[in-house]
Amino acid sequence: MERAPVAAFIGLGANLGDAVASVRQAIQALARSPGTRACTASRLYRSAPLDATGPDFINAVVRLDTTLTAPALLQALQAIEAAAGRQRPYRNAPRTLDLDLLLFGTARIDSARLTVPHPRWHQRAFVLRPLAELAPKLVSAALLQAVADQACEPLEPPLEQQA
Template identity: 65%
Template structure:
């Protein structure tokens, strides 16, 4: 006959308390911080931000339309305007023509949080970076974040090369003409940009 099993002795109260503090957080534990983050998000004043979209792999036009919908679903964010789609030849790169667009966002996300969200959407769309200027399933660039000027290792706003690119300026001018003056458009007039819709 096997001896009856006995429960292992309980640790002293102080040890049990220490073990509890090391347990993984459950959904109940995480609920309060998430609520606090949401409250903090909606206490911020919305900022008008502009994002450039591009793709040249797969069904690029469909990828951009899907991305516009996804941007509209970001926390504390909605798309207040979006441009037509434009076809452009790659700049400083090879590969198929790009489809490009621009969107205007009203967002309560901070600029770094918005950048993280854009990169997550790129990754979800299958974006890979095997080398610089590689063809892309989706490319999202934060162009402007209100009137902020940001220069950090991860983010530069206004986008440092936006004024050199017709595929950015032409769609941006369509939705925010006050942001792109005639001189800026004249400087890139030689770059081929064709409106699709």
């Protein structure tokens, strides 16, 4: 028997190579992932590195309805990162692609491999602004105000204006 779908939110970021293309390709890969029932993406944002070095990042958030477990989804995310050439030479290194499991339904997971909700999701403008497009009830005005000083600008028009 197949599991009931769970709403999962994935943060995407890249700041090496053609970051825009990398994020767009990752969105397509997520939509094709096994167990994915629906996939909705925010618009793309440009953000300055936070606790990292290198060029600006291109970011987005995706909502997936998935029948995978959280650990299986993490494994799928890491496979997409590897296919995009992701390397981890040191903490917060510039990257070709970074996929973070931000939220997995109402689950709370704290294991050696996975922490959900993501421990810093609520402290990052590059997560909160695109997440607010997809799930405005999850992002309060107070959370957005707390990250107002972080550089994060949309690259595209609002979702409702896109063709």
